[in-house]
Amino acid sequence: MFPGMNPRKMQQMMKQLGIQQVDIPAKEVIIKMEDKEIVISNPSVAKVNMMGQETFQISGEVEERELSTTPDISQEDVKTVMEQAHVSEQEARKAIEDANGDLAEAIITLQKSE
Numbered sequence: 001m002f003p004g005m006n007p008r009k010m011q012q013m014m015k016q017l018g019i020q021q022v023d024i025p026a027k028e029v030i031i032k033m034e035d036k037e038i039v040i041s042n043p044s045v046a047k048v049n050m051m052g053q054e055t056f057q058i059s060g061e062v063e064e065r066e067l068s069t070t071p072d073i074s075q076e077d078v079k080t081v082m083e084q085a086h087v088s089e090q091e092a093r094k095a096i097e098d099a100n101g102d103l104a105e106a107i108i109t110l111q112k113s114e
Contacts, residue, residue: 020049029058037065071101085110 014021024047029040043060073096081092084107095106 018051022047022049024056029060036067039063039065070097073097073101077101077103081106081110 024045026043026045029043029045031038031040040058040060040062043058046057048055048057073093077096078089078092081087081096081103082089085092085095087095087110091110092106095110096103099105099109
């Protein structure tokens with residue numbers, strides 16, 4: 001932690017101050033935000049308990065990933081919309097995409113346009 005300081009003495013000092021530190025053998029840390037994820041690969045993670053308050057110290061290789069806003073559309077979802085609204089596969093898929101994955105909204109929209 002501090003250069004030139006004996007690690008054992010440092011542990012004793014931390015114990016006297018009521019600070020406990022535990023290393024966590026993590027493989028990857030992901031912080032999910034509204035529009036992106038922060039991914040930390042090969043992390044060094046330490047859990048620090050200081051007077052009942054737990055905090056985590058994380059360092060490693062940081063990468064940011066944008067989250068996709070397109071919904072995952074399964075073939076089963078498309079088939080359901082096709083059967084309920086009596087439309088083609090392309091029309092059903094487009095309606096689901098336009099409704100952000102909401103099948104009921106896609107079906108209602110297609111039925112209104114008939």
